[in-house]
Amino acid sequence: MSTMDVPGDDAGRAGGARAAGEVRAAAGSNKITWLTLALMTTSSVASLRASPTMAIYGLACVFLYLLPAVVFLLPTALVSAELASGWSGGVYNWVAQGLSKRMGFLAVWCQFAMTIFYYPSLLAFVASTVSYVINPALASNGAYTAIVIVVLYWTGVWVSSRGTNAVAGLASWGLIIGTLIPGVLLVLLGFVFLGQGNASAAPMTASHLFPAWTGVASLVLIVNNFLSYSGMEMNAVHVNKLRDPGKEFPKSMFLAMGMVLLIFILPALAISWVIPASQLSLTAGVMQAFDAFFQYFHIGWLVPIVAVALCAASLGGMLTWLAGPSKGLLLISRQEGYLPPFLQRLNSHGIQQNILVTQGVVTTVIALLYALIPNVSSVYWIFSVITTQVYLITYLLMFLAAIQLRRKQPDHPRGYRAPLLTVICVVGFVASALAMVIGFVPSSQFGSGSVWAYIGIVGGGLLLLGVVIPFSFLKARKPSWRQPEAGAGAFEEEVA
Secondary structure: OOOOOOOOOOOOOOHHHHHHHHHHHHHOOOOOOHHHHHHHHHHHHOOOOOHHHHHOOHHHHHHHHHHHHHHHHHHHHHHHHHHHHHOOOHHHHHHHHHOOHHHHHHHHHHHHHHHHHHHHHHHHHHHHHHHHHHOHHHHHOHHHHHHHHHHHHHHHHHHHHOOOOHHHHHHHOHHHHHHHHHHHHHHHHHHHHHHOOOOOOOOOOHHHOOOOOOOHHHHHHHHHHHHHOOOHHHHHHHHHHOOOHHHHHHHHHHHHHHHHHHHHHHHHHHHHHHOOHHHOOOOOHHHHHHHHHHHHOOOHHHHHHHHHHHHHHHHHHHHHHHHHHHHHHHHHHHHHOOOOHHHHOOOOOOOOHHHHHHHHHHHHHHHHHHHHOOOHHHHHHHHHHHHHHHHHHHHHHHHHHHHHHHHHOOOOOOOOOOOOHHHHHHHHHHHHHHHHHHOOOOOOOOOOOOHHHHHHHHHHHHHHHHHHHHHHHHHHOOHHHOOHHHHHHHHHHHHO
């Protein structure tokens, strides 16, 4: 959330591992190896939640994962490493110094605001997964999905508001229990399935290496991969822990990128081997594949066990994301007075409960859409797109700020200097901007829905969360909102 996936994924992904890593980095001064950093980065980004989204494309998912890795994941990692090695304070300070404080607030606000739609989409995945323990038919039931989202979110708020230390432990195990073990199992079952002579549900020939072109809509699902790769800017805070950042950080990032791609691509392929694209659910696709494989191999009793493991990982990530982004926003707002005093108040456990509760009210309203819109996959996809759109604003500002800081402060000490920084920033900026534009095109999977309704919902969500609300806070800002003495000591520790 790092502050976070984050954003994932599982943004359920390893928001917890990322948050825990940041705390350790802030608290200690011991050096780490480039291999350790690679593993930490992998745990922060890798997730199974997005696999069904790409499994729809079959073999073409390889291309659709590689492209954003090259034009977004790598630029984000290299640029954020330079910024983190030269300036503390995270993305707020980078953008504030490179552009302006107002833009810095917008960047950190979007980091926080993306979670408003992230939670419903994550918990929709949990709801679909849990349905395979109760009744698989519930996976496509909007009312059931809405109830699960509301109950789990408010339970998470209650747990987080208690300041429990168990959250970090639950999330730290999420990568192993809910990602690595299920992911390896899914891939192994897939290879055995094909090895026994079964035909793949998706064509695996060279002619299918690229997605079939049916218009711009045929490429829309690639947008979701930008969110899957998000959060690299938070791992960059560890760059100064390396013994030789200039040489070791690139090695660490290339290894991490390779491992992340394997974790993303192989499970997506395994799902495409057993579930036809026309039958694949974006929320329940992982469990659809496990259920199909387990039934084929006559080990159906494993279905609920895998479902529980996947849910535990997602819920652990959600709990740490609840605390991470909102805490960063709180501390910065206390320093500069960006939020009204009501949202700056803490409960007896030192938790920003008012922010969590306000966010919960909005999340509850959003969850009701699952009950009102028949197609759960459609709602899930729309929320995922809005989440990505809002978060991409942060990256657009970060790339611009990096160019400005290299120009305005060329001699500022940096532990790592990204090669060809301007070129890398331009590539990352253009890729992010194109992803935002493509996100307004409905996926080819939604041929029956209203195009203008889709554009209206996505555009409205982006405009409201990414422009109207943050600039309303900036316009209403008053000197009395500043409480620098309340968070001065914690600011450097928590936000840096």
